[in-house]
Amino acid sequence: MAQDTAQQAPTAPATPARALLPLILPAAAVGVGASLLYLLVSGAAEQLQGVLWGALPDALGIGRYSVLWTLIMLTATGIAVGLVVWKVPGHAGPDPATLGLNAPVFAPVVLPGLLLATALMLAGGPSLGPENPIIAVNVALAFWLGRKLAPRTPGPLWSVLAEAATIGALFGTPVAAALVLSEALAGKQIRGALWDSLFAPLAAGAVGAMTTTLLAHPTFDLGLPPVSGPRWGELLAALVIAPLAALFGMCAVYAFPYVHGAFKRLRHPMAALPAGGLVLGLLGALGGHLTLFKGLSEVRELAHNPDGWTAGQFATMSAVKLAALLIAASCGFRGGRIFPSVFIGSAFGLAAHALVPGVQPAVGVAAGVLGMLLAVTRQGWVSLFTAAVLVASPTIIALLCIASLPAWLLVTGRPQMQLRADGTAIR
Structure with missing residues (x-):
């Protein structure tokens, strides 16, 4: 008995409450600030989008989503973002192909250009979301302001709080932040209990989510x-659609270094970004207006009428959107890949429903999004969570957990959709 007790691993002591309580106020402040910045950038981009894709073509007598206007707008967006990357101090940060959700702490000079490039991208139509640059800006702001206002607080804590707060604000729930951080902590040695480590980030995520919910009332439920x-x-x-969607997504992942390398050979943002914008315009003309932008509003339009398109049309939209995501992420636009991946996976799942009517739309969408996100993000918890909240059905959770197993086996250990500085894929 004594020998068995001696062989047991020592239990890490729990953090006392007096050490956790002082973290609530900084976490709340970061949560509110991160949410407000996200809402400000998103709101400004939506207003600009209304002008660029509504008032302006109407005034010129051009169809809002005509081939001509789509080509003009995407190319012009490439030129505008290229000018920001070229001329604005900080150059809107490093090559976005080398960055993931966990952003380094950028110098303050980078932030204005990064915010401007992100807003222009969101309004102009490229197939990227706001998550990566908004997380990066919030992390940098929290770090630099936190070090000045509370110098005794460890610097890395501000970064973790900002990341959790922004993820909570983006998804409207702190659960997503807790899942992402628990996955990040899985490979690290944690001092104390896991819940102690998540206490302050969860508070920041909860406040960020509540701020967004109270001010903007977002929802991910597609109403299927x-x-x-x-x-x-x-x-x-589910067992068939999720692995097939993962394989479909891996086509873009394997092509990523080569497409990125082709744009890199243009050697200048005023060449790469306008060229990328032109290609995106051609893709948008091919796939239609639903394949433009980050994809969250557009996927709701698909979900409101899951029988409104044929299997071929759904498959075309999915393929065009995947190609658009690949081009936008390769040529230098600042943005994230989660939101467009949701559209791709949803269209993929609805194609399966249209091909085999016995497949329920909710199952097709959830399984398609799960497989696509596993391939593109390599974030298991984010993929499961996002796929589950889209259909808001308790039954779907067990199906997704089972379907994630073969899909994960297809993507784990493979190249990721993120590159090293030398242009090679991270594994």
């Missing part, structure tokens, strides 16, 4: 009919 089951058919559909 709830899953009736579970039945063997739904399980089989």
Whole structure:
């Protein structure tokens, strides 16, 4: 008995409450600030989008989403972002192809250009979301302001709080932040209990989520009919669609270094970004207006009428959007890949529903998004969480957990959609 006790690993002592309580106020401040910045940038981009894709073409007598206007707007967006990257101090940060959700602390001079490039991108139509640059800006602001206002607080804590707050604000719930951080902590030696380490980030994520919810009322629920089951058919559909979506996403992942290298050979942002914008305009003309922008509003339009397009049309939109994501991420636009991946996976799943009507739309969408996000982000918890909240059905969670297993086996250990400084893919 004594020998067995001696062989047991020592239990890490829990952090006392008096050490955690002082973290609540900084976490709350970061949560509010991160949410407000996200809402400010998103709101400004939406207003600009309304002008660029509504008032301006109407005044000129050009169709809002005509081929001509789509080509003009995407190319012009490439020129505008190229000017920011070229001329604005800080050059809008490093090559976005080398960055993921966990951003380094940028120098303050980088932030104005990065925010401007992000707002222009969101308004202009490239297929990227706001998550990566908004997280990067919030992390830098929290770090630099936190070090000045509370110099005794460890610097890395400000970065963690800002990341959690921004993820909470983006998804409207702190659960996403807790899942992402717990995944990040999995490979690290944690001092004390896991919940102690998540206490302050969870507070920041909760405040960020509540601020966004109270001010903007976001929702990820697509309003699809709830899953009736579970039945063997739904399980089989999820087990087939999720790995196929993962394989589909891996096509872009494997092409990423080569497409990025082709744009890199243009050697100047005023060459690479306008060229990328032109290609995106051609893709937008091919796929239609639903394949433009970050994709969250557009995927709701698909979900409101899951039988409104044929399997071929859904498949075309999915393929065009994946190509647009690949081009936008390769040529230098500042943005994240989660939101467009949601559109790609949803269209992929609805194509399966249109091809096999027995596949329920909710199952197709959730499984398609799961597989696509696993391939593009390599974030297991984010993929499961995002796929589950889109359909808001308790039944879907068990199906997704099972379907994630073969999909994960297809992507783990493979190249990621993130590059090293030398242009090679991270594994």
